[in-house]
Amino acid sequence: MSSLLVLNGPNLNLLGARQPEVYGSVTLADIEDMCVAHAKTLQIELSFHQSNHEGELVDLLHGAKGIHDAVILNAGAYTHTSVALMDAISSVELPVIELHLSNIHAREAFRHKSYIAPVALGQICGFGARGYTLAMDAAVSHLDHGA
Ligand code: CA2
Numbered sequence: 004m005s006s007l008l009v010l011n012g013p014n015l016n017l018l019g020a021r022q023p024e025v026y027g028s029v030t031l032a033d034i035e036d037m038c039v040a041h042a043k044t045l046q047i048e049l050s051f052h053q054s055n056h057e058g059e060l061v062d063l064l065h066g067a068k069g070i071h072d073a074v075i076l077n078a079g080a081y082t083h084t085s086v087a088l089m090d091a092i093s094s095v096e097l098p099v100i101e102l103h104l105s106n107i108h109a110r111e112a113f114r115h116k117s118y119i120a121p122v123a124l125g126q127i128c129g130f131g132a133r134g135y136t137l138a139m140d141a142a143v144s145h146l147d148h149g150a
Pocket of ligand 1: 077
């Protein structure tokens with residue numbers, strides 16, 4: 004049975020509380036529930052985490068090797084700054100799907116740069132919370148068919 008790790012970065016624990024016009028009104032707990040339900044329909048295992056700390060996200064990526072088959076990563080603002088996360092993704096040699104709730108390319112210029120994109124399998128952004136289940140489908144499709 005395939006296993007996916009869903010990793011969420013800084014401030015995503017605040018979802019639903021502020022800026023609903025940008026990020027929607029769902030909470031991260033709602034998103035986790037959606038992902039758990041979707042994992043059941045896909046018949047896969049799922050692990051879901053959030054951290055506000057760059058080093059902890061690096062540790063969680065390192066720990067994924069040999070345990071999970073693919074990673075879905077919403078690195079939050081670290082997307083735009085973190086060489087450490089980029090290097091961690093390269094080192095684990097697992098397929099990583101970069102995910103964002105908002106369309107980062109339609110926002111401020113500093114959000115257009117992603118350190119994750121060059122080492123990711125692909126990027127999903129702009130579909131709100133639904134992006135998480137889209138990313139799960141993409142990960143399973145990649146694992147099953149290499150597509
Ligand atoms: O669109 C996304 O998913 C982001 O990864 C969200 C990050 C942002 O820095 C990225 O550029 C795009 C922000 C995380 C959520 O921040 C919140 C701030 C206030 C209230 C609720 C969430």
